[in-house]
Amino acid sequence: MSPVLLFILGVVFVAIGIAVSIALHEVGHLLPAKLFKVRVTKYMIGFGPTLWSRKKGETEYGFKAIPLGGFVSMIGMYPPNKEDGTVRPSSTGMFQSLASDARSLAHEEVGPADGNRVFYKLPVWKKIVVMLGGPAMNMLIGLALTAVLLMGFGTATQTTTIADVSKCQVKAGETVDPNSADCRLTPAAAAGLLPNDVITSFDGKSVTSWDELTGWIRTSADRQVSITVERDGVPVTTTVTPVLSARPVVGDDGRQAKSADGTLLYQDVGFLGIGAQTALVPQPASTVLPMAGENIKQIAGVVVNLPARVAGVAQAAFSEEPRDPNGPISVVGVGRVAGEVAAMEEVPMQSRVATLVGLLAGLNFALAVFNLIPLLPLDGGHVAGALYEGARRRVAKLFGRPDPGAFDIAKLLPVTYVVAVLLMGMGALLIYADIVKPVSLSN
Structure with missing residues (x-):
């Protein structure tokens, strides 16, 4: 496709x-x-001219031309004018006229039998x-x-299968030509580890998760340990010696942590030079409410700061400043993001559909x-x-x-x-x- x-x-x-x-x-x-028992006269999706409608009972159901919302019309949304008991006020000021028109609209379909079926009562x-x-x-x-999303598709989780093996040991922020004499093999490359190898044990301990393995590697710097992988269904055992290397400190948000002055943080830990494959792993029902709560919390933060966020969007739209990717977007922007997700052919279809489901949830x-x-x-x-x-x-x-x-x-x-x-x-x-x-x- x-x-x-x-x-x-x-x-x-x-x-x-x-x-x-x-x-x-x-x-x-x-x-x-x-x-x-409130009498509902209309249930409409959209605004503007009516494209199609059908009356069932006392309610008209239909679609309107501008699909940017919807409404339910209930009779008697506003009470009569307190002074004279009518839907029209005695004053003719501009604000009173606005209220008068609203009362008239709210009561124009109220019949003799609807006295106790109005919303305001x-x-x-x-x-x-x-x-x-x-x-x-x-x-x-x-x-x-x-x-x-969580229980059906699952979340992207690092597995114990190797995705890639770095050839050269590289300091943070530097690059090395893998074919040059400056390339020092990583412990993983020197040990002959390959992409798609499934790591089953490390230093004599069974490996059950990538996070667990990462912790063991980080604490094994300059120490030779055994490692067993499953390659094409056959177990292969070798030895590796993790090297001490400066690696980024990752915060709870998944991004590299910074110090108080904004400097990126690193720490010296054991390093092999392998990356993990990810897979969608279904999660238990107990994860649904915490995930939903976190989503709502983030959205509430955007809404609370909405004026400043919208001002930032306006400044970016009419200048050369970059736009905040975490700022508010319209339905046009949501549609564009959805299209980009669907068109990512390098990403498995299951992951793309999961992302779209998550987008709708948000x-x-x-x-x-x-x-x-x-x-x-x-x-x-x-x-x-x-x-x-x-x-x-x-x-x-x-x-x-x-x-x-x-x-x-x-x-x-x-x-x-x-x-x-x-x-x-x-x-x-x-x-x-x-x-x-x-x-x-x-x-």
């Missing part, structure tokens, strides 16, 4: 995954709303359940995909975390409004005051529009950056 076709298939795979994730996010709102805890249903659905999808966690930001029109904004309503009612009850009723979240619509404009601007900026200066796996 050609790299171009593989690239397209990778993009399509992730595009379908995102569409399904959005659809299920809205199902997360739809199901509890119907469970609590729900108890606070039910409102929170409805609004958290979407992010919770994305969390469950991310968790399920993480389980598939996207669902990102959708969940982003929607929990306590600003309208995001789900977190509605949750914050419900929590404020509950707190206000508790305070009124504590001091013997009349119940203030449902919080009129329509009053926050001016803020909502500002946030919506900012989100659209951020989306447009990220798409532009992903076109002119994309994040690439080769960066």
Whole structure:
């Protein structure tokens, strides 16, 4: 299959995954709303003109032309005007007009039999359940995909099979021509070890993992030890003498550690000159939650620092500065990364599919975390409004005051529009950056 076709298939795979994730996010709102008897008039994937729809019961289900989200329409999202009990306020100011229009839209389909089926009359805890249903659905999808990734495909793990044997002993940061007189053979090359040899014992001890073997090699500098490998099904035993060599200190993140002043750290340890082959090794169920938690933690860190991250993307997009590969990207950027992964013919197909599954898992966690930001029109904004309503009612009850009723979240619509404009601007900026200066796996 050609790299171009593989690239397209990778993009399509992730595009379908995102569409399904959005659809299920809205199902997360739809199901509890119907469970609590709120009348749901529309369940739509996308925005803009309707491409196709069908009415089932009291709800219209369909697809719209712009596939950049979705929505569920529930009647009575905002309470009537407190002053006169209508959906229109007595004042005609700009902000009041915005709230008035929202109330009119929220109540235009409310009929005589719908008095107790409007959203604003729900108890606070039910409102929170409805609004958290979407992010919770994305969390469950991310968790399920993480389980598939870890338990089904597995994680890339170093095996006890040799991938490569270095010919020359080279100091850190230097290069040596393997055919020159300056090339001193590594202990592995001198002992005749070959790629695809499976190491079964070292210094008389059975080898069960690469990490275990690495530890023994590092502590065996300048000492001759026996090593047994399986080559083409036949055991071969020889001796090696690891040499003392400066090797990079690797941190918990898998990168070379640095000192306080930014200098790369090295340590003198035993060295053979071999590298390990990697293979996907299925992991136990106990690894799923920790992996998901770590993924969510990293995403939350990006969201918390989102303004600074987006500013960095803007600076890179309109200058010669390099772009941060760990910064935010748009759906265009995600599609490009997915295409690059799928087109990597040198990587086994199983590993490529596993990477795409992991990408979708991360996207669902990102959708969940982003929607929990306590600003309208995001789900977190509605949750914050419900929590404020509950707190206000508790305070009124504590001091013997009349119940203030449902919080009129329509009053926050001016803020909502500002946030919506900012989100659209951020989306447009990220798409532009992903076109002119994309994040690439080769960066």
